Amino acid sequence: MSLLAAAGVFVAVVIGYNKYHEYKARKSVERAFSSDHDDVLMKGPGDRAEPSLDIGAGAQDKAEPVLDEPVVQGADEGVPASELATSMVDPLIDVLIPLELEVAVRGDKVLPVLQTLRHVGNKPIHYIGMAVSGDWEPIRHGSVYTKLQAGVQMASRTTALNELEYSELVTRLRSMADEIGAEPQIPDMIEVMAEARNLHRFVAGHDAQLGVNLLSNGAPWAIPTLIGALEKQGFDVRPDGRFVMPDGEGGHLFSLSTNVTLAEETTSQLTLLLDVPCVAPSRDGFNAMIACARSLVARLDATIVDDSNQPLSDEAIAAINGQVLEFYEEMAQADIPAGSTRALRLFS
Template structure:
């Protein structure tokens, strides 16, 4: 037998083997698809839930652009609203539309302005209680939270919940935090782990381009860094230092809540914090002669007048504690200077509103947490 004949026979054997393996792979793939489609869990749920609605057309991913100029000012608010209205069904929800509570929760969890949105296309409708344990395995990359929402059979996006049935899913990873922007390593980890999650729940992740995501993350972080403002008002004793045992009682009467770290928090009346106070000494200290009231500006809504409330509190404590309101250099802060600062706070609020991230909003609380 010649070498040519041997080569032809060998090639034929390899070809037949390849065809056999390919057919087995196709058979396995088809069997898994059938098992998923006709498993008892899917069948029972869909029979109870009724027919799922037609799929919602995919929408183009929105890319944030804050148009930062000198001083960190936001871009045109009208343009921002036009680009970043969240898609929650077949239509875009506008400011005058009535949005269901579940949809509001969904758009606050996976927000196209501050999150990288990653659609997860499902082969079949899935139950929330079946996929939640898998989704819970991927909740953070670095210090960036990951949230998930689903398109329910009712036709509305909502947070994934037990008892829900979903025809589409979306994951969202926050693009920036107070400290850092989403980086390449975090995004690579997200993509790798999210593909594993998608395989386990029978979905396919539509991964956005890393270059675009990194550009958005850096832009958003520049905005956050430029608006990470905290304002302090100090009280200095006019005489002897205050005894801590007496001071704590006076602060509690003023309305402050004591924190485990030794700070005091002024409640806003709705479970949040309006501003805080530090005694500027360690927990074991017996006295202090210097108090600092601190307002975290971007996390307090303008309607609460956080700066005005903080100044009013300081003025009330001046008489109670025999103190003087001073700046960080211990120079007295006159009413004129406090008025100028208040004007700057109002401008700050306008900048955040123009960027569609109002101070005290869910977006601001997520970014400045």
């Protein structure tokens, strides 16, 4: 009886083993020859700021664009797909995680799955693929990919990627990879955490907000009258009540705050604010902001003052401009130039 029982168990194990491998083989064949799989040969801010560099006054991270419309801030139309891919998954600011594929896949098939893992904490995750042409590109509908790669941003204005977030990322990434027939190559956590902390130290040390104030020389300005004057000056009024000076290419050079809530009818002080790491040196954002302030002085009968409401002299303004130029040099030496795609990703 014991021998018969042992034999029965042995037979059951063999049958189960064979059934498991039959299932694995069937799933592999289904992925390779499913109807939606292409041939691999197919081509496919209200607070006032000091009139000097204010380090560490970070802003909240902005939402990232959707995967099937792969756009990177600061990228122009006509940028080669390979260059755009490097901007999205950047070895300097991202953890690179290769996703080894069992078979080539279509972008149409993997995009809905990749959409399910877009952030970990407040760190964005981007994906790129190696097209059958041999070039890396943002994953698109209609293209076929032989390799995939995920890039997880290691730091933001507020925090560095931490152990808990990385553990969550690994767990979710493995589950997602199973759905598309991929195997993630996970980098060592200790090394990733060290790089993330180093990057965040740089971000925190260069998170510079630079503001100058305008103080009314007479009665407070009526908000409706003020809005008209600011629009004539070239400001755009945002739905949240912020005023921004357009840069002519879809972004903005600096912003303006009335320092009062939307319910208030008057204000006696305005603050112009430059987000220094997000504006390229070639745009000369600081001097553009000062020129705007001087124009508003004449238009609104105001005085440019520091945070103690003391008039800001030309010598003080020149000294601040010197600090800005030094700041730009530091960022360039770190290969994160102000206004670059890297800087916009880290500081926006």
